[in-house]
Amino acid sequence: MSRDGSIRRRDCAMPAASADLRVRSQVEIRALLRQMVQNDIPVSLGGADLPTYSTSLWAEDSEHQVLVFSVDPKAEAVQRLVCAGDLTATAYLDNVKIQFDVDDLVLVNGRVGSVLNASYPREVFRFQRRSSFRVQPIGRGRAQACMAHPELAGRQLELRIIDLSYTGVALMLAEPLDLFQRGQRLPNVLLELDAGTRINTGLVISHVSRVEAIGGAYWRIGCELAGLDLVTERELQRYIDQTQRRSRLLTL
Template sequence: MTIDQEDTRIELIHADDEAKYVLRDAREILAIVRNLLGARALVSARLAPGNESVLSTLVAVAEDGTSLLLDGSADPLQNQRMERADALDCVTQLDKVRIQFLLRGQRLVEDGGSPGFRAPLPEALLRLQRREFYRLQTPISEGVSCTLALPRVDGSRREAELRILDISGGGVAIAVPPVGVHFEPGTEFPDSLLRLPDTAPISARLVVRNLFRITRRGGAEVLRAGCEFADLPRGAEDAIQRYILRAERTRNARERGRL
């Protein structure tokens, strides 16, 4: 089993429906943790702050449901670093759904002669289903982009061309620049132009639905704005689907060529 995107940290900044992604009810969190335990799911635990990651598993959940036990390392020095970390940023998968949570207050303990880390049940748990988050990732080489018409103070407009990170029939995820464009759930960008290879520019109204911060290994960050299509012209959805199918065929052929 592999953990998809285990080298990334994903943080929900804003969403029009936070409960869709983040669980805060202790009973619901406990149920998922127990399911992870039953599935013997691998856990990638990043030592925060920092970029060191350790591959581990859940060993047990306390009978009262207030704490869990994470498997330790055979390396005593690594266990010391894990115990001293401010938190263990854990990523795993359950039924192809990415699960992410922070463990704080971890203590090194002995469990049947093996080292482990006892920690309180996480206060929050992030869930990201593939169909909602990991859509078709657009190749950087193709330069798939979206041009937004942004209002100026004097009433005129300026154009901003932003990179599209991934795309589906229902919307796109845009890489938000550090300055110059304001994104939050509910923000609308009318008169936007979607630019796909070998396709005429597609006009659309984009509605921001969520905003995530993605931190990659090495510390590089990108803000990802999930936007929904609105008011697509006739034929636009078919053109988008054709691009997705063509890109998926190319990617599959490339992957088969590496086997």
């Protein structure tokens, strides 16, 4: 963040029409951050040429202008984040993407554990677009993507679904397999979302990133959905809408 409190980096990249997406009211900012704390919302910390670190906002203190993130101090990514300059936090509150700069990041070690402290944001970006609504599968069964990969003859991959939108899906790869590259097309992928929802689709790899999480490192495979017919699109929309409603009920 610059000395006048304005967001870095994105000012030049974002169009003028996005100005109304800025939240500068401290009351509104605190309300968003409190939702993240109370609902234990996953938060991704990252920056240019840095691995994404998945964590959560443990506490927010507007009086002392401090944010407190949960952390595994042994994770390799943590030290790199602390030493980095330009960092961004990204989280999703239902269908709203929340993003803000993370400044003055410090690793604090205590008797009962460790945390990451950062300055309270003076500005937050809030994005709300139907095409980017993302949900995390809930329920007892594990949502997964099943596919045959050309480099793994006779073996079917079953990758956990991290989150899903109307246009894309993020998958978790726990093994260090060099199988996915940006732009790669994967036909005939089966998304098993729940006991009654299975979607056949093609995928186009949009990005592959290593994520350092408290439970261990994994690879996040971001994909675009390709070749959905009208019936399948409606089925996907029904699943996403139902999952959003169930998520809200669980937080009441």
